[in-house]
Amino acid sequence: MNDMIILAEVAETGSFTRAGGRLGMPKSxxxxxxxxxxxxxxxxxxxxxxxxxxxxxxxQVYLEYCRRVRAEVSAANMAMTNLKEQPVGTLKITCPEVTASYFMPTFLHGFTTQFPRITVELIGTNRHLDIIRERVDFAFRVGTTTGQDLIVRRVSSIKRLLVAAPTYLAAGSPLREPSDLLHHRCLVHDAQPEWVFSSDDAP
Known part of the structure; x- marks a missing residue:
């Protein structure tokens, strides 16, 4: 393809030297x-x-094909330049249901305002989709991500709080230290099936 473009330049300039000047190549x-x-x-x-x-x-016959190739290559390069300046297409995003409900509306409003030619397909699910098989472009995940060759970026951190209803605490056994939780009913998230505690006073 590149050689066809070179031939078109040589034919139009009538010179290897002038064609090389246009293409940034030595005459040889x-x-x-x-x-x-x-x-x-x-x-x-x-x-x-x-x-x-x-x-x-x-x-002469071949030149017409060379010119078409050159025009197509030029159009493709222009399209890619425009794509960098103003992306277009469909962006498939997956995230946990709570993220989809509480955080994504504000994010997507700002994103689609900045990139109006992109259509966003949002999948709110607590199930970890296979990003490759489901052709997902971008996934918000809570916790660590393993098992796939992905580019991972930390975008935020979540502060977890341990809470309980006053009526539950009044009816249950006392809670003075983490080990007391063994005698209580606790809720876990599928992204982190264990509660992990740490203390600044720990050695």
Whole structure:
């Protein structure tokens, strides 16, 4: 494909030197690439003289295809440049249900305001989806993430509090230290099935 673009430049400038100037290549490289292209095709595309190059009949036919390729490559590069400046497409996000209910509305409002051409598909679930198989682009997870080759970034931290209803505490056995919890009914989250305690006074 690159050699086809080189041929188009040579044909339009009539010179290996001028084509090289446009493409940022030495004259020798341009000449070598055209020779390799001719060898692959098994056809002579250019008539060469000491001062000028011109297309053969085969080269004239091939030039039209070269120009189309160059135009398509230019259009593709322009599209990618525009995509960097203003992304477009569908972004599939998964997160826990509580995150979807309480945090995502504000986040998505700001995100879609900044990137109006992106459509967000939000999946609120406490089930850990297979990101690769489900074709998820972005996942909010609580706790550690293992088992997949993913790019992980910490976006926030959560402060956990130990709470209980006053009526429950009044009816149950006293709570003075963590080991007393063994005699109580405790709720856990599927993302962290154990309660872990730490103390600044611990050795």
């Amino acid at each position: 490289t341009v000449s070598q690439r055209i020779a390799q292209l001719e060898a692959r095709l098994g056809l002579r595309l250019l008539n060469r003289s000491t001062r000028h190059v011109s297309l053969t009949g085969s080269g």
